[in-house]
Amino acid sequence: MTDARLRQVYAYHFDSKHRPERYAPGPGGLDWATQPHPFRSFEGAPRIPLPLASGGGPAFAAIRADERPAPASVDLQHLGALLGLSLGLSAWKAFGDARWALRCNPSSGNLHPTEGYLITAGCPGLAGGVYHYHSHDHCLERRGIDVEGSGDKGDPRGVILAMTSVHWREAWKYGLRAYRYCQHDVGHALAAIAYAAATLGWRVEPLGWSDQRLAALLGIDRETDFDPDEPEAPDLAVWVGPEPAHAEMIDAWLDRPRSYLGKANRLSAGHVSWPGIERVHRACWRNAAQQTAPADLTPLPPLTTLDGDQGAGALIRQRRSAVDFDGQTQMPRETWISMLDALLPRPGTPPFDAWRRTPRVSILLFVHRVEGVSPGLYVLVRAPAHRERLHLSLRSEWSWVPLDGAPAHLGLYRLVEGDARNAARALSCHQDIASDSCFAVAMLADFDAALAHGPWCYRELFWECGLLGQVLYLEAEAAGLRGTGIGCFFDDAVHDLLGIQDRRWQSLYHFTVGGPIEDPRLRTEPPYAHLGELSASA
The missing domain is CATH 3.40.109.10 (NADH Oxidase)
Incomplete structure (x- = not known):
């Protein structure tokens, strides 16, 4: 850490404050012609369709009290459920000819700067590699391929989920303050993953990697694969599965050589530069791995039991x-x-x-x-x-x-x-x-x-x-x-x-x-009706 980097963080924080006499620097108006595309995809990356969740599952009242079901197996079906309930679509809203998607993970302005990746040593139905989750099509795009190969059996103890941010998606609307909102969205997505994992009897464990290690693993440091105005910033990675993370196994797998496929789609026809966001991003860069020290927590009694037996999956989708x-x-x-x-x-x-x-x-x-x-x-x-x-x-x-x-x-x-x-x-x-x-x-x-x-x-x-x-x-x-x-x-x-x-x-x-007031002019449509028969159980 340098004093200069810390000063930059404080400078950004105070420059990005709203005040009654003036708001933080922003675009001044929305240029609808350059509104970012809400879905990232990688052209040339092979796609693996994911099964949609079939409904049912534990009650939310049980999940919030840490009464998890027996752990599900780590396979393509349950990974589809995990991603669908955390980063997937929850519904479509429509007004007249306008139509937009809602997701299980909230986002400032419904702009969704957070991208999700899955990293696996292989499991039934899925070969080892690095995958980008495409929420619109509920599929995995195979971004990184292990050169040595690992088949589809791999390690059944869990997978790694990682998140990145496309700062431009928020800056298009919110200007300088957008960096804050991108970080809020990472926190929302992290919690969404934890709740979704709990419905499968799985647990989530944070991995304190350096930003450079995460960026290299995901391939987001490959500048030629992205529009220079639309890079992805590494945020965090977590281990998800029925068993605790095994550091030696993770390190051995991550060190494998791999090749990368696909080029990111362009999200906007034009861009506005926000140097203050780039400066705070560099200042907040985590150069070294950070081990999470045991939290100093006072033991608490269990949560009081909620009434009702509404399923956690249904409640997550209705949010x-x-x-x-x-x-x-x-x-x-x-x-x-x-x-x-x-x-x-x-x-x-x-x-x-x-x-x-x-x-x-x-x-x-x-x-x-x-x-x-x-x-x-x-x-x-x-x-x-x-x-x-x-x-x-x-x-x-x-x-x-x-x-x-x-x-x-x-x-x-x-x-x-x-x-x-x-x-x-x-x-x-x-x-x-x-x-x-x-x-x-x-x-x-x-x-x-x-x-x-x-x-x-x-x-x-x-x-x-x-x-x-x-x-x-x-x-x-x-x-x-x-x-x-x-x-x-x-x-x-x-x-x-x-x-x-x-x-x-x-x-x-x-x-x-x-107590909400619903807008009767809006229509609600199923999240994956556009996938045809695959959406019947969603």
Whole structure:
């Protein structure tokens, strides 16, 4: 790490803040002629169709409580289920002649900068190699071929999933701030993979590789295979399977020589350069492997059991981002408490098997309509060490009263009573969804402390926020409500409200949960009807 790289991260973070008097630098208007294509493909790469999930599977209530089914075998059928429930299409929406796809992993503006790759030593139905997942066609594109070959038996203990980002997809709409949103989306996708793996009885283990190693393995460092304005940035890799990762086996396989096939399709007819994104990307580059130290976590009691037996797969596919709330729905107190409890780190419970760090993010809550809970500002302290540091940073006159009747382990405190709707709306770029909901949140990152470990931790802070956002998305669906992520907020105005006068805590992501208003003009269509008979069981 160099001081220059860390300074660059701080410079980007402050330059990309929205402020009431001016928004972060952006395109100023949308050039629809250059809107990026939503699906990456590799021309010349052989395709392997994936089976579509046949429905059924464990209940979401069981999955969230870490009651997983017996582990499924690692084969083409179950890999299809894994990818379909994590990175695949969930539905199509249509309005008039317009039609667009929704996916199981949320994305800012539905732009989907995150690309998924599967790396396997071989399994029944799939030869060893590096594959790109094409979500539109639910197939694998064979990008990397082992020169030595491995047949299709390989190692049955698991596979590696990796994620990359095409920054241009977000920058087309959001300009400089797009780098943040790409990192949010990685966190959402990571959690989506963890939940999907749990439905198969599998677990997820993060792999702390260097960015160069991941880029070389995926072939995204091959400049001639990509448009120079549309490179893919390496994000992270995870081991997924019924057994723990075996480092020696992984290293031996990764070191095999391999050749690469296919050339990436061009996503846009034209591009706008955002040098600030390229600078922060270079500053956050992880030069060396980072081993995840055991998290310093206080043991927690099991999550309270949810009512109902809705299947996890069905709930994952029905997840949507709300565009409007009714401003009337009252959320039951116990449901709210259970939802907040699901945000606490339980290492064996999805998605926290995929995120084994000590929490760096705590939650500010704008409570509007929760039965039996006074409106006002609350804080959910996700790590014991955060309490004292937050207490020192937030307004000294606030009360820090534990919520009556809440579980002792929850770390939930009322800061101040009062109507917080106007504040939530104003701080979230004047969006009514922040005030018409049951509650809204601002995710507060222990910013300086995290970056002291290295500039690459800037990305990880957003990943953690995105992961928490995915928890809220699914918990909201299970409660008969709906959530939506909010990337547009006035950063320092949030800090001013809280009394934060330094960089120790920074708000990185907003989210809101409430009773949705559906738009009757929109039609919903099945996700894979365009694949014909293959979609019958989707």
